[in-house]
Amino acid sequence: MTEVDVPPFRYTAALADQIERRWQDRWEREGAFHAPNPSGPLADPAHPRSGAEKLFVLDMFPYPSGAGLHVGHPLGYIGTDCFARYQRMAGRNVLHAMGFDAFGLPAEQYAVQTGTHPRTTTVANIDRYRAQLRRLGLAHDQRRSVATIDTDFYRWTQWIFLQIFDSWYDREAGRARPVSELIAEFAEGSRPTPDGRPWSGLSAAERRAVVDDHRLAYVSQAPVNWCPGLGTVLANEEVTADGRSERGNFPVFKRNLKQWMMRITAYGDRLLDDLDKLDWPEPIKLMQRNWIGRSHGAHVDFPTPVAAIRVFTTRPDTVFGATYMVLAPEHELVDTLVPSAWPAGTRQAWTGGHAGPREAVEAYRKAAAAKTDVERQAETKEKTGVFTGAYATNPVTGGQIPIFIADYVLAGYGTGAIMAVPAQDERDWEFAEVFELPIVRTVQPPEGFDGRAYTGDGPAVNSAAPERGLDLDGLSVAEAKARIIAWLEETGNGQGAVTYRLRDWLFSRQRYWGEPFPIVYDADGAAIALPEEMLPVELPEVDDFSPRTFDPQDADSDPETPLSRRRDWVEVELDLGDGPKRYTRETNVMPQWAGSCWYEMRYLDPTNGARFVDADNERYWMGPRGEGDCGGVDLYVGGAEHAVLHLLYARFWHKVLYDLGHVSSFEPFRRLFNQGYIQAYAYTDARGAYVPAEEVAERDGGWFLGDVQVNREYGKMGKSLKNVVTPDEMCAAYGADTFRVYEMSMGPLEVSRPWETRAVVGSYRFLQRVWRAVVDERTGESRVTDDPADEQTRRLLHKVIDGVRGDMEQIRFNTAIAKLIELTNGVTRLSATPREVAEPLVLMVAPFAPHIAEELWQRLGHPTSLTYADFPVADPALLVAETVTYPVQVNGKVRGRIEVPADAAEEAVRSAALNAVVGVLAGREPRKVIVVPARMVSVVL
RNA sequence: GCGGGAGUGGCGGAAUCGGCAGACGCGAUAGGUUUAGGUCCUAUUGUCCGAAAGGAUGUGGGGGUUCAAGUCCCCCCUCCCGCACCA
Structure with missing residues (x-):
């Protein structure tokens, strides 16, 4: 481009750049986007919006990746910025800030690759992000920017952890309470101890065990998702359906390991029910509902010679049709149930070809354990299992029913055992067909039903046991459920029950780059919370911050935490109130999600050294807007990929803080908005290699790189796909304003x-x-x-x-x-x-x-x-408008147009319209004339 | 398999309450400006028939309700997302 013909005062990219930098500097100098707090150091009574109606606008804060931003990243940020700027002009006091979710796996992996400390790379990345975002003219209150890796920030993450650790869930009260109140109730005898002994009769260790069993943050030895490729365990939410890590796509194995858990299941009902209070996209609410997976049903006990088997069922009404039982292969009763020999008359098909039930069970377990989740899924059509050699008693029929183990019953759901009702359950029907088990219909299918299992509603049949005082026949499914649950509870054979798909949240990670736990262990190995004054527990420097990773397939490897190698940090002498003693520090760190569970509240009061957020400021920015309102952020914008992870965890933490009286809102995010993604085309040559997208041209219905035709695919933007476009490039070519307008x-x-x-x-x-x-x-x-x-x-x-x-x-x-x-x-x-x-x-x-x-x-x-x-x-x-133009339809087609005064009477419009289409009517008399005021006239012949 | 969302010009999309389908932008075509390209400006641009006037047709497909359907109802197809033997 030659300068000559461009008018000197045209709005060019160069002029845009000059204007943009000048205004960015001025905004910063004047603190243009500072939002005044009602109290504290960020209060400013002279501010034009001080005391105005508030609006808290929030973005899901980014993880500052080493790759920098591409044009897709700021889409949501620009959206919230436009909204916030509009709302400011519309008179509201708008809080809009941006922070960084800077702990976590990718930071550490990147640091491992580059050989530098994660803090160095992370801080550099944050600086780069800040510069890139500044260039876009985002109107953030810079004073409120926080990063989860700041000790000033994670000190409060640790503090909140301690609040959770020091709490238990009171089911009667339906809320969390401090552990001290639990101990007081035990001590005064108003709450019985688990085994009924008086509190004073318990040893110190026993008391501690009882209390620890109640805590909302607790250590458990349980099957967890061990990912050798990442060298850490993962939460259920971080494992994909095909049994791999969401990050890195490494295989994940079930291992029994000692880990920190968060009792999120205690909040299952409230996390589910309070969704109704939220202004969120329905699909996201649905995903949370499904993830929590509340099922109403009953626990039913099926007696066996050794012990009763407790099952969970949503269809207790069908118990008369329970013709066999299935336990998960891992079920704890399997070993005690299995006899030494097959009972007389055991069918060959049930034995799996084994000489005795012990061998059969052993072989089946081995085969099941060796299968990957993918293999399991592939085989879901074909039901497998083996007879245990044992029988249970159906509590309503008194009949003896065989007990199988099969991998279609999951150890982790319900009780890990089911009563199988093939007539009313498709999975049980399939299993019953394979093993030739009896099928008894207990719900009458409708006339002409030609399916197999019938899972719909209908009258109960074959469901009476008069000698036991039970008769369900003729009742609908709902009525029969109520009747049988009452019977189960009267006779002690079971009771109504609710189960959840949601599991407790696995909270510890065997990594370096995360928040250390504010926990030490005493000589007896008991976990002890550090007092608030000892916070923050700073992440120590280590020579080798990379975690020990393993062959991704090595399921038997054991996690080794990076912090455990710093023995001089791990071994510590502290005075926790009873004199100086030796303690051992917890060497796990918190998961990436910890900081994002509460960061929005730190924006409200970022400089507060005494509390995570001042109560006044929390109430102003996030408090309920009236009776029954949940409060929370007024607009939260981010991608749908956080539907169950971040959004569920953050709601959980927020509710604990609410229960303990630390916040006035009981939901963190009142309104959620999911922005879409900016996708991009990528092009591959004949070998399948990606070619630079910007050099590809479209012609003759194909895509060409020079003379070579290439393939087009559609998806993400990424370095390896050679299709990245950055905001910096767009700002250079057109200016930030043009880029913003285009994206919006x-x-x-x-x-x-x-x-x-x-x-x-x-x-x-x-x-x-x-x-x-x-x-x-x-x-x-x-x-x-x-x-x-x-x-x-x-x-x-x-x-x-x-x-x-x-x-x-x-x-x-x-x-x-x-x-x-x-x-x-x-x-x-x-x-x-x-x-x-x-x-x-x-x-x-x-x-x-x-x-x-x-x-x-x-x-x-x-x-x-x-x-x-x-x-x-x-x-x-x-x-x-002064006049209105009406289209005039005749038999549904526009045949003319009239312009009439906006206040014309309907009769006047009608006659003008008929006049306009008089030629089309050709003397015919309309059967009907419809005048829709200010819209149109429709004539029907 | 179950649940959810979506299918509108060459492309991104608009039509908010059942009321003129295609706002706005890209691209394309023509013209102006310019030495030229580019920029900028103007006009045209769903498809088909027609020189034009005009007509027909058109919102994934098929039915239906209605004076009137992208919008409501029924059936089907395709794509995307979530879950995945959850008892």
Whole structure:
């Protein structure tokens, strides 16, 4: 491009860059986006929004990756920024800040690769992110930026951990309470101890064990997800359906290991029920509901010669149809149940070809354990299992039913044992067919039902045991359930029960780069909370911070925590109130999710050294807006991938803090909005290798790199796919404002869409036209006139103001921008731009393109930033059209048009319409004429 | 398999309450500006028939309700997401 023909005052990328940097500096200097707190050091009574209605806008804070940002990353941040800027102009006190989720696996892996300390790389990445985000003109309150790796921050993460550790869930009260109150109840005898002995009769160790069993954070020895490739254990939520780690895609194995758990299951009901209070996308709520997986049913005991087998069933009404039982292979009763020899008459098919039941069970267990989850899934069609040689008694029929083990029953759900009712359960039906087990219908299928298992509603049949005082016949499923549960409870054969799919949250990781636990162990190995004054427990420096990782397939390897190698840190002498003693520190660290469970609250009061957040400030920014309101962040924007992980964990922590009286809101995020993703095309050559996407051209219906035809695929943007486009490139080529407008205009924020660099120019042209509406690009002089606008332009302006306001409130930025383009196109035709249009146009453009808007606002004669300028308000009188054009349909097709005064009577519209289509009617008399006021006229012949 | 979401021009999308389908942008075509390309400006641009006027047709497919359906109802197809033997 030669400079010669570009008008000297045109809005070019170079000018945009100059304007943008100038305004970014000024905003920073003036603290333009500082939001005043009601109290504390961040209070500011002189602030234009002090005491105004508050609005807390939040982004899911990023993990600062070493790869930097691509154009997809800031989509949500720009969206919240446009929303926040609009709301500020609309009069609200808006809190919008950005922090960094900087602990976690990827930081550590990257550090391992580059050989530098995770803190060094993480801090450098954060700096780079900050610079990149600043370049986009995001209006964040910089004073409130926090990073989870700051000791000032994780000191409070540890503090909250201690609150959870020092709490138990009181089921009667339906909330968490301090452990001290539990001990007091035991001590005064108002709460019986588990084994009934008086509290005073328990040894110190026994008391501690009882209390530890109640804690919301506890150590357990249980099967966990061990991932040798990552050298750490993982939460259920971090393991994919095919048994691999969500991060790194390594195999995950079940191992019995001692680990920290969080009793999130205690909150199952509230996490489920409170979803109804939230303004969240329904799919996300549904995913949480499914993940929690509450099932109502009953526990039923089936006696056997050795011990009763307790099953969980959602269909206790079908117990008369229970013709066999199945235990998970790992079920604890299997070993005691199995006799030394097959009972007389055992069918060959049930034995798996083994001479005795012990061998058969042993072989089946071995085979099941050797299968990967993928293999298990592949074989789900074919039911396998083996007879244990034992029988149980059906408590309602008194019949003897065989007990099998089979891997279609999961150890981890319910009781790990089921009563099998093939007639009313498809899985049981399949198993019954394979093993030729009896099938007894206990629900009458409807006439003509030709399926196998019938799981629908219907009258109970074959379900009476008069000698036991039980008769379900004729009852519907719901009635029969109620009747049988009452019977089970009366006779002591079981009781109504609720189970959850949700498991307790595995909270420890065998890594370096995370929050240390504020926990030490005494000589007896008991976990002891460090007192608050000893926080933070700082992450110690180590020579080798990389965790020990293993052959990803080595299921028998054992985790080794990096912190355990620092013996001088692990072994510590402390005085915890009873004199100096030797203690051993916990060497696990917290999972990545810990910091994100509460970070939004630290934004509210980032400098507070006495509390994680001041109560006043929490109540102002997040408190309930009335009776029954859950409170929380007013708008939380982020990707749907956190549907169950982060969002469930954060809700759980928040509820614990609420129960303990530390916060006034009982949900952290009142409104959730899932932004879509920016996707991209990638191209591969004949060998399948990725080629640089920016060099590929489309022609003749194909894609070519030079003369070579290449394949197109659609998906993520990534370095290895050679299709990355960065915000920096876009800022350099067009300016940040153009980039922002493009991202907001390319579609609704919640929808994923492909990136198209060549389309960015459309937004560039739009801003150039806005610029030209105010500035003569040849002379640099103002093109704004103080003469009034013509009627048409004025009406257009007010229609646009009205529409844009509505769109902004509803987060429909793409249509808001379309309206602004219409308005701009409307004034570019004019020889001069009336001030009454130019000013509102600039103000309305400001949320999307804040830099150019500030610049033009200044050129319009305003010395101060437009951050707190009033967003334009439409004049209702100008929204009402003087005349209305009605399309006139005849038999559903538009045959004419009439223009009538807006206040024309219906009869007048009707006759004008008939008049307009008189030729089409050709003398025929309409059977019906429908006038829809202000819409259309429909004539039916 | 179960649950959820979505299918509209060459492309991204609009149509908010059942009321003129395709706003706005990209691309394409033509013209203006320019030495030229690019930029910028103007116009056209769903498809088919037609020189035009105009007509027909059109929102994944098939039925239906209605004066009127992208929108409501029934059946089917495709794609995306979640869960995955959860008793």
